[in-house]
Amino acid sequence: MKAHGHKDLRMLAGRRDQWVEAGGEWTTEVPQPEESRYPLPAADEDIFASRQAVEAAIGEHRQVSLDVRSEAEYTGGRFWPSGAAEDVGRPGHIPGAVNVPIDSLRRENGDPKSAEELWQILENAGVTKEAAVITYCTIGNRASEAWHALKYDLDYPDARVYYGSWVDWGKRSDTPVEQ
DSSP states (O other): OGGGTOOSOOOOOSOHHHHHHTTOOOOOOOOOOOOOOOOOOOOOTTTBOOHHHHHHHTTOTTEEEEEOSOHHHHHTSOSSTTOOOSSSOOOSBOTTOEEOOGGGGBOTTSOBOOHHHHHHHHHHTTOOTTSEEEEEOSSSHHHHHHHHIIIIISOOSSEEEOTTHHHHHTTOSSSOOBO
């Protein structure tokens, strides 16, 4: 949403069941929006990283590919978080990528950790503000969450999302993979 110019965005921080625990309500009613025209602006290239940008970042000391998948996905034990590993792509990670699983950026109850905690975790992994950071996961959801934390909670000056993520990289035969 941010990449396409939306200014007023809100994100539910934490688990969905916390919404109900906090007094929020769910509905099964389907809203009937009024018909309108909305020209979708081009994506903001400062938010997304292409596969070519990720390839160019390999081996560059001022760039970090941040893999926020689970350790099992990173090491090649799984391709998808669900455990699928057969006929869905190559297991492993982008060469030189740093693994900081998204769950390590959340509290046990699913809430995001404080900025101080996030900063410490990322600094300990070598993901500093001095580097250009490209986040990725399997399909881009967890990578987007990590990007949001980098950009808005920690003020990293150069953070982007490889939205194609591992489903794009791991299914190709011409991209390098480490295990």
